[in-house]
Amino acid sequence: MRDIPGAWRRTAAGAGLLSPSGEVAPTIFAEMSAAAVRTGAINLGQGFPDEDGPAEVLEAAREAIASGANQYPPGRGIPDLLQAISEHQRRFYGLEVDPEREVIVTAGATEALAATLLALIGSADDEVVVFEPYYDSYAAAVALAGARLRTVPLRLPGFQPDLDALADAVTDRTRIILVNDPHNPTGAVFSAEVQSEIVRLANAHDAIIVTDEVYEHLVFDGEHRPIASLPGAADRTLTISSAGKTFSATGWKIGWMHGPADLITAVLTVKQYLTYVNGSPFQPAVAVGLRLPQSFFTDAAEVMRDKHALLARGLGAAGFSVIAPQGGYFTVADATALGGADTADFCRRLPDRAGVVAIPLSAFVSRTHADDYAGLVRFAACKRTDVLEEAMRRLAAAF
DSSP states (O other): OOOHHHHHHHHHTTOOOOHHHHHHHHOHHOOOOOOOEEEEEEEEOOOOSOOOHHHHHHHHHHHHHHHHOSSSOOTTOOOHHHHHHHHHHHHHHHOOOOOSSSSESEEEEEHHHHHHHHHHSSSTTTTTEEEESSSSSHHHHHHHHEEEEEEEEETTTTTTHHHHHHHOOOTTEEEEEEESSSSSOOOOOOOHHHHHHHHHHHHHHTOEEEEEEETTOOOOOOOOGGGSSSSGGGGGEEEEHHHHTTTOOGGGGGGEOOOOHHHHHHHHHHHHTTTSOOTTTHHHHHHHHHHHHHHHHHHHHHHHHHHHHHHHHHHHHHTTTTESSBOOOOOOOEOGGGGGSSSHHHHHHHHHHSEEEEEGGGGGGGGGGGGGGGGEEEEEEOOOOOHHHHHHHHHHOOO
């Protein structure tokens, strides 16, 4: 068998894809989910709901399958979903998006991000600025695209970046500023001041802004504001979202991206050699979801807010210090008082000790800043209320 090229091994190792022995390195999510199965623990680690989404969306998928929508859809996505995405952006944010030229459907937000980096990174000197902690696929995708990762730490309280540190990180070498807002894993929502500074720096250094907005409808105080809606942003911003979080359909892997037509075309050129297309019967169902009445989106945010409040009460009773999220699926808590200063070790022992699985925040940070997040653990709130209540009982009994 031909040897795997050394350059690929070095890139994969740098991205955390290979273990020191050269084997595929499992993600912390796979490791902890396996621990949940092994021990029977409640999995508050991986961010997937345990309830189905709205009935009309599920029924639309069944109808699409029954009516024969089971072959390749158009490369950009089915026209009705492209139109629904355009309508959604106008309805919620006042953004005018051409459904025929400025939108594509992807295999979830993760593919949209990977295709973007592969399409727009021009050389090994290009840099991608991300906010740390960051969703784990970001570093891997940046490494596989051959770029350099520059990180800007998010600081407590509130997990907001220092604007001077952000300005230092963005230079003329910056090709992309990658923004996750609402933010995973911290649950932060970036302030208007931070958003404006991102746009200012992108214009000053001719960088592209790529936004991951999959939790856009799960903001608990006020409303989500896409960076693309800010003055001076639309012409250099690619906006990514997906159906998985909003409609509790993470397994469908229907995401999308919109932005300037030339950038969208560049991303589509790469995307067609990744998945080509995906999810034919799910695309019309997601179009139905995006057109649901306002009450659905309001209720979804309220339900998630209530689950976070339940989680906060239970974690506090067990001895954790809770950092209230502003949006998304996750609550971050400090386990230092419970002997959790080494959160990786703490989380690996937690399933056997308490019958609950969580994720250490250290899984989302570089070695450089690991000490800044010592003791912090991420818990998923996107579970049934009775499941969260049982998890909190277990933690209270254990600690």
